[in-house]
Amino acid sequence: MTPSLLVTDLTAGYGEVQVLKGVSLTARSQGVTAVIGSNGAGKSTLMRRLAGLLPHTGGQITFEGQDISTLASHDLVARGVVLVPEGRLIFSDMTVFENLTIGAVNPRARADRDNTLETVFDFFPRLKERRSQLGGTLSGGEQQMLALGRGLMANPKLLLLDEPTLGLAPGIAKQIFQIIPSLVKLGLSVILAEQDVHKTLAIADYVYVLENGTIGAEGLSADLQNDQRIKDAYLGA
Structure with missing residues (x-):
């Protein structure tokens, strides 16, 4: 697969605390690139940095051949780099429909809003049923x-998914994992940061293991499933 996003020697953190210490990775075009690691390894920091929510402190991010290292988050969204954050962060006092339509504020998305809305409702019929319901009254799933x-x-x-199944009931989590490959079939590239290593390896094309802010291992998903160190550390085998 050709690269969609290239990350080279990326650093990031919060104030004087450096979390990412020279991370390099490649996200394949129209594929699922996974980032796994224990809690506190830096996965969410990486996703926030890729989405432009943390300041540029070092390294380079290239998307579709263009350097986007210093772009603000709204500029990245306009270019097609979109984060679904950990913790959902929906607008609880807005309806489902309003929450969805506010996602299409950039001109490129607004032009095709109605068609995209139907695609979302096809993926999530429950949202269509609850389109007039306030977001804060929905279940966690x-x-x-x-x-x-x-x-x-x-x-x-490029869709950045940060812990999309965290805290969800097993049935809902399974549904999310089933949807992600379908997104790739629509032409999207996905970077998935997850703690559910079993299910992540089952759908990912290529996997990076983040350990204490650095890449500790990487490889094709099938190869990492047979790596004894990965089994011992993450798969309980």
């Missing part, structure tokens, strides 16, 4: 569907 749907409304080329 429904709110995650809404957060993912809002991300899709931005008409992304």
Whole structure:
């Protein structure tokens, strides 16, 4: 697969605390690139940095051949780099429909909003049923569907999914994992940061293992599933 996003020697953190210490990775075009690692390894910091939510402190990010290292988050969304954050962060006092349509504020997404909305409703029929319901009254699983749907409304080329199944019931988590490969079939590229290593390896094309802010291992998903160190550390085998 050709690269969609290239990350070279990326550093990031919060104030004087450096979390990412020279991370390099490649996200394949129209594929699922996964970032796994234990809690506190730096996965969310990486996703926030890729989305332009943390300041540029070092390294380079290239998307579709263009240096985007210093762009603000709204400029990245306009180019097609969209984050679905950990914790959902939906607007609880807005309806499902309003939450979704606010995701299509950039001009590129707004032009195709109605078609994208139907695609979201096809993926998540429950959101269509609850389109007039306030976001804050939805279940946790429904709110995650809404957060993912809002991300899709931005008409992304590269979708950053930060812990999309965290805290969800097994049935809802399974549904999310089933949807991600379908997004790739629509032409999207996906970077998935997850703690559920079993299910992540089952859908990912290429995997990076983040350990204490650095890449500790990487490889094709099938190869890492047979790597004894990965089995011992993450798969309980």
